[in-house]
Amino acid sequence: MTTQTKRHRWTRWAGAALAFALVGGAAWHWQRSSIPDAKVEPAAQAATAEPDLLRYPAGSAQLQMLRVVEAHASGVPVAGALSARVAYDEDVTAKLGVSYSGRIVAVRAAPGDHVRAGQVLAEIDSPDFGTARADVDKAAADLRRKRLATQRLRDLATDDGIPARDLEAMEADLSQAEAELIRAQQRLRNLNPHALRIDGQRLKLVSPIDGVVTERSASPALEVAPGMAAPLFVVSDTRRLWLIIDMPERLLARVKPGAMASVESDAYPERRFSAQIMQLGQAVDPNTRRVPIRAAMSNTGGELLPEMYVRALLLQESGKGFRIPNEALVNRGVQQFIFVEEATGSFRRRQVKLLAQGSDASYVGDGLTEGERYVTAGALLLDAELTARAAAKP
Template sequence: MMMKRSWGIPLLLLLALLAAVAAGAYVARPGTAAVNAPASAAKAAPPPDELRYQPGAPQLGMLRAETLPLVALPAGDALNARVVYDEDVTARLSVSVTGRVVAIKAAPGATVRKGQTLAQIDSADVGAALADLQKAQADEERKRLVAERARDLAPGEAIAAKDLESARADYQQAQAETVRAERRLHQLNPDHARLQDQRLNLVSPINGVVVERNITPALEVGAGTAAPLFVVTDPKRLWLQIDVPDTMLAAVAVGAPVEVESDAFPGEKFHAVISQLGQSVDPNTRRVTVRAQVDNPAGKLLPEMYVRAALLKPQARAVKVPNSALVNRGLYTYVFVQTEPGRFLRRKVQMLTHGAEASYLGTGVSGGDNIVTSGALLLDADMSTRAGGAP
């Protein structure tokens, strides 16, 4: 009886120990899984400056990325400029005689050819010049016949030598008078071959478009008329008058490119080339007028428009981004670059110049990068949320 009790107690202790070990092992398994789970999650998490979205994620519909190239860096802030006619392809037509407008052949906006009649003016001055020419031509013809007859009579000594010389001199003088009368008429009307009575034909000396017309039917015109009667020009070629501070003259050179923007056409760029530098500084504004030739193939720019002109440095290149692509955090500026569908990297960039609508970036991005231009702040907020608010 005593032996049965001595064996029963150790057996119970052994069973209790085994149960405790089994229970400990069971409790330890969940704990081990909880410790290992964060390590596995950390291994799968993207880098702190990277965001990934699954295809079809709603955030992707609010983003726009653009492949932006390297462009010439501006020498400074955009400058005020004024569009004017290109005087090399502009004709301002007036008359040097007094007369009355009897016919108008071209309306404002009309395309005209070189030599085309724009208006006809009845002028007594032209009539008098035409009469002088006709008289001179008749006198020249009469004296030509006299000179020829004297020449024919000279061999038989039927005429004195001095009379022959006199006939020749009279003929030469008559020729000179005809030339003078022709030149006088040509000055009054370069298209004198088409004169009708005393009507002067005002013709276009170039191909172009009538951009101004300052005459009306029956208007009295003359040398004292202030405004030109017609202005004809090629609207596809214009000049730009740029006011450049004297402190920027070192960055200005003939042939340098200029980027032009107009509030009338937001987001559209026009290209110009510097053609002439001013030779004096305005003492009041400390600025120099620089001329540039601007191409206007679509005719959008108009004379007397005010525009903004950025002088470019062809040797210096940078990536130009709209300011909507920039994310500012403290002293640093960032952009987001899409490297593949749904994958975005945040990059710290060097801002070279900052404008009202766009900025030029140096290090941090390269030409050809697919930069997020709309929705960058959304990406930044999402990145901060995932990182617990850390920048």
């Protein structure tokens, strides 16, 4: 950008700010004249010669048009707000299906229910499980029979000289029966991994973790089978969530794992949530030229929900600033000012250092300290008052 282009931009900015200030000043003076009973003392009559200080007595109409808030330090973003999406923390999320065919005969949990590990979510009647249990019983009976037969043959081999090959064949059959029982038992365990009590061929689908039932596709009489497209239940500990942020590739060198992010949501416009960057994506989306990054965030209050769209501000690793609404900033050429409340009814125009600027709010450094009170709504009106007072001087 050339020096001439910059000068032209600042000239337009300054002109727009001056026009806005003059309009605001006219509105203020109209407001003062429209309240005949209010005790109004023009700033030009204030008992001060300081060019950046305004004082108003209690009850002045001007004070009714101002909004004053307290400054609190926060991290400074490396760029403007980025689009982000809240997601399940997969480390504490279970998507439950079945490894057998059957039919749901009872549903024990609904979406939104808090469940404990081991709690029954549904009961399923499964012919597969009935067959598996029958296979175990059959294999166990066959093993018992072959053990007895082998033992009798061993006793006969000692007394009557039974050929060794007959005994070896019987022992091989015994080993095969033992292996078959192990196989049948393992299949039964796979169908019922939590070893819950079984009624006939009815199995119980249980939650493996403590959490909340966030999704449910299970319903009474639903036929189930391995490989279903949707899980029967999704159980997640929603006190922990992931944040998936779409970051422009140009910011890759400025963001590292462990850095913090400030999260804003339209559902809670006055709240700021914190997230910590856990992992940077390993590929750039060829269409958007953005990199997905994953952050972890606490959600102990349950305000945020999976699949909610939010905005994320990636914060610098060091340095603090003050987040102020853009309406609090007064631009005069290349400089920015705010109005700080020094005492009740007393406001001083003070220059600040602009660290970052967004569409709704900006971050400033020098010129404001922790706990100071500054003007948000009405800052341009105060600036117009100072401008009018300066113009009235001979």
